[in-house]
Amino acid sequence: MNKSWIETNTFHHSKFKDLDRLVAAKQRKNLSISLCLPTLNEERTIAKEIVIMKSELMIRHPLLDEIVVIDSGSTDQTREIARAYEVMVYQADDILPALSRFMGKGENLWKALYVTRGDIIVYIDADIKNIHHRFAYGLIGPLLLSDTIRFTKAFYDRPIAIGDNKLRPTGGGRVTELVTRPLFSLFMPDLTQFVQPLSGEYAGFRSIFEKIPFHIGYGVETGMLIDIFEKWGLDVMAQVDLDRRVHKNQDTKALGRMAFVIIKTFLKRLQDLDRMNLKQDIFNEMIQFHLVRDQLESEIHTLEQHERPPIIEIPEYREKFGMEDKM
Amino acid sequence: MEEILNQLPAFVEQISDIREIIISNIVLIGQIPAPTFREQRRAERLVERLADFQVDDCAVDDFGNPVGIIRGRASSKSAIFIVAHLDTFCETTSDTLYTVTDKAISGMGVSDNSAAVGVMASLPEVFRRLGMVFESDIVLVAPVHSLGPGNLKGIRQLLKTWPTPVRGAICLESVELGRLNYYSDGMIRGEISCSIASEKKMGRHHQPNAILIIHEVIHAILKLRLPQKPRTQIVIGKIAGGFNHGQEAFDASIGFEIRSDSDRMVRELYGDIKDIVNGINKSFAVDLKLSIISHLNATQLAYNHPLVKCAARILYRLGVEAVSEPSETALSIFLQKQIPAITLGLTRGNHFHQDGAMVEIEPLFKGIAQIPALVAAMDSGMCSHE
Numbered sequence: 001m002n003k004s005w006i007e008t009n010t011f012h013h014s015k016f017k018d019l020d021r022l023v024a025a026k027q028r029k030n031l032s033i034s035l036c037l038p039t040l041n042e043e044r045t046i047a048k049e050i051v052i053m054k055s056e057l058m059i060r061h062p063l064l065d066e067i068v069v070i071d072s073g074s075t076d077q078t079r080e081i082a083r084a085y086e087v088m089v090y091q092a093d094d095i096l097p098a099l100s101r102f103m104g105k106g107e108n109l110w111k112a113l114y115v116t117r118g119d120i121i122v123y124i125d126a127d128i129k130n131i132h133h134r135f136a137y138g139l140i141g142p143l144l145l146s147d148t149i150r151f152t153k154a155f156y157d158r159p160i161a162i163g164d165n166k167l168r169p170t171g172g173g174r175v176t177e178l179v180t181r182p183l184f185s186l187f188m189p190d191l192t193q194f195v196q197p198l199s200g201e202y203a204g205f206r207s208i209f210e211k212i213p214f215h216i217g218y219g220v221e222t223g224m225l226i227d228i229f230e231k232w233g234l235d236v237m238a239q240v241d242l243d244r245r246v247h248k249n250q251d252t253k254a255l256g257r258m259a260f261v262i263i264k265t266f267l268k269r270l271q272d273l274d275r276m277n278l279k280q281d282i283f284n285e286m287i288q289f290h291l292v293r294d295q296l297e298s299e300i301h302t303l304e305q306h307e308r309p310p311i312i313e314i315p316e317y318r319e320k321f322g323m324e325d326k327m
Numbered sequence: 328m329e330e331i332l333n334q335l336p337a338f339v340e341q342i343s344d345i346r347e348i349i350i351s352n353i354v355l356i357g358q359i360p361a362p363t364f365r366e367q368r369r370a371e372r373l374v375e376r377l378a379d380f381q382v383d384d385c386a387v388d389d390f391g392n393p394v395g396i397i398r399g400r401a402s403s404k405s406a407i408f409i410v411a412h413l414d415t416f417c418e419t420t421s422d423t424l425y426t427v428t429d430k431a432i433s434g435m436g437v438s439d440n441s442a443a444v445g446v447m448a449s450l451p452e453v454f455r456r457l458g459m460v461f462e463s464d465i466v467l468v469a470p471v472h473s474l475g476p477g478n479l480k481g482i483r484q485l486l487k488t489w490p491t492p493v494r495g496a497i498c499l500e501s502v503e504l505g506r507l508n509y510y511s512d513g514m515i516r517g518e519i520s521c522s523i524a525s526e527k528k529m530g531r532h533h534q535p536n537a538i539l540i541i542h543e544v545i546h547a548i549l550k551l552r553l554p555q556k557p558r559t560q561i562v563i564g565k566i567a568g569g570f571n572h573g574q575e576a577f578d579a580s581i582g583f584e585i586r587s588d589s590d591r592m593v594r595e596l597y598g599d600i601k602d603i604v605n606g607i608n609k610s611f612a613v614d615l616k617l618s619i620i621s622h623l624n625a626t627q628l629a630y631n632h633p634l635v636k637c638a639a640r641i642l643y644r645l646g647v648e649a650v651s652e653p654s655e656t657a658l659s660i661f662l663q664k665q666i667p668a669i670t671l672g673l674t675r676g677n678h679f680h681q682d683g684a685m686v687e688i689e690p691l692f693k694g695i696a697q698i699p700a701l702v703a704a705m706d707s708g709m710c711s712h713e
Contacts (some may be wrong), residue, residue, distance in 0.1 A: 084429035
């Protein structure tokens with residue numbers, strides 16, 4: 001395992017709070033930055049996220065060039081509220097409509113690549129109740145100030161102090177500690193250094209995101225980490241402590257379904273990479289039980305594995321970004 | 328003045344252009360709890376924000392008041408104060424999470440007085456966008472220790488030690504738009520608490536009940552005769568006591584406020600209440616205590632003072648009806664010191680001191696537009712008898 005990575009490529013957001021410095025670096029490198037907010041019924045939090053990001057990182061400091069909301073078909077006021085603050089709002093299904101349709105966060109993130117224009121894309125979940133602009137500038141900072149880092153991932157909660165200037169991160173959530181970290185430990189120990197590999201906030205250069213496949217659902221973060229690691233190695237990646245994050249909590253059964261998808265994603269990648277040869281097909285159904293009048297009843301969730309190819313392979317994308325002849 | 332009034336529609340439009348900055352300030356400052364006497368974190372955040380907005384001198388003063396000064400061009404002109412009290416009624420000390428929609432901002436304390444504090448933090452940007460520079464220093468201050476037992480201590484201390492003359496003050500309250508306060512009643516806010524002595528709690532079949540004792544007190548206060556002139560009122564605004572349905576209550580208390588436009592009447596009524604408390608104490612042999620939480624003297628700016636007239640004209644031109652009532656805010660401290668001052672409301676809202684407190688976003692822009700217009704008028708000497 002590359003043990004030095006966690007020392008050199010782990011940052012605290014406060015290191016990047018000089019926004020003028022970030023703006024100067026962005027201008028010097030002639031880069032543009034897009035913020036993407038994937039949504040599904042987020043009417044209680046979407047406005048606050050847009051307002052704070054727009055105020056602090058567009059109006060006061062020109063760090064972001066655009067904010068784009070990609071919605072999965074909200075049935076509440078999410079899209080109307082977002083439009084009231086004059087950002088671009090798309091329904092995922094309306095982007096690249098000729099392609100087959102899927103629903104999931106990964107689909108939104110992938111399609112965002114088509115409708116945004118930034119050289120750097122920042123993805124932030126839209127359900128953060130204690131949103132602060134550090135969630136964006138903390139992730140952007142290493143990308144602008146380093147010449148090697150091309151992808152950053154968030155982790156949260158105040159780490160525990162263990163002496164002078166030494167901090168120990170508190171670790172990930174339940175799915176991370178019970179599923180993802182054991183799998184990484186078994187097969188890809190370098191990736192265990194990500195404190196919260198499943199965190200929903202990350203940023204990177206378009207040139208990275210456009211060349212990797214995107215899993216449609218819960219597997220998007222796991223697949224993304226593995227693919228970037230396999231293609232470019234650990235040194236292009238970094239993680240940033242964004243302090244506390246307050247968001248909706250999921251119940252154990254929902255986490256079970258999430259774990260199911262992550263394990264499937266992981267197994268598929270191991271096979272794709274020729275690291276494992278499964279002797280049987282794996283199933284698409286997650287079987288859970290609940291008690292109804294003293295009887296256990298099964299609850300079957302079909303969780304299919306869908307994966308979008310690298311968007312650079314999509315002709316419409318190549319045309320839009322002027323790359324017709326490069327494949 | 329007419330020139331300033333003609334600019335009001337443009338002010339409203341340009342202020343609404345920076346609505347994201349204003350809402351962000353309300354959220355980023357308001358989410359930090361600031362119960363009276365525990366405002367330090369919010370004070371630090373406010374000063375940090377003022378410094379971010381390039382306010383010339385920013386600091387938390389010796390009393391804990393966050394203060395920012397936008398330096399004027401003429402050092403000889405006395406300062407104009409813009410004030411929004413920092414503390415809230417909410418006792419929670421963990422961060423409150425506000426909700427924003429396209430129409431409203433909601434969360435504990437937003438309507439008293441976090442929206443006004445957020446607006447104050449945005450004023451340097453508002454002035455900049457409107458291209459306004461002033462002769463006078465503009466002092467932005469969010470006094471601590473204002474509410475309840477705080478008894479406006481923050482602003483009292485600040486003015487006691489302020490080194491230079493003050494031309495006038497605008498006090499900001501989040502709600503309600505149209506509010507134009509220019510006088511304050513004499514006021515004593517007090518509490519009466521009843522505690523049954525511990526030796527009587529055990530083994531007595533007919534021990535006194537603190538709630539019933541307090542009931543006697545209320546009954547006696549309600550029998551007091553209040554004059555119509557001077558205008559006088561006693562409000563019993565808080566009551567607490569007991570802990571279980573089937574137990575005699577050991578403790579009970581009420582909070583009350585005596586208000587009058589005559590300080591003498593306030594003192595007399597307080598004396599009457601003191602007599603009631605002493606009498607009941609003797610009759611029931613309980614531990615009944617009367618204490619003063621805060622008090623203010625009656626003060627007034629004449630209704631035809633140029634500052635009041637300017638503010639009323641601005642509201643009229645904005646299409647908002649002016650409503651005048653007495654106000655027990657920092658206003659009264661300025662008026663006591665013969666400094667012309669008024670209190671303005673910034674927007675509409677509801678559930679002021681409750682969990683569902685909210686303020687509307689759209690009326691806020693008119694509410695804010697009052698401030699640069701009035702500051703410009705004060706700065707050019709239109710609002711004083713100088």
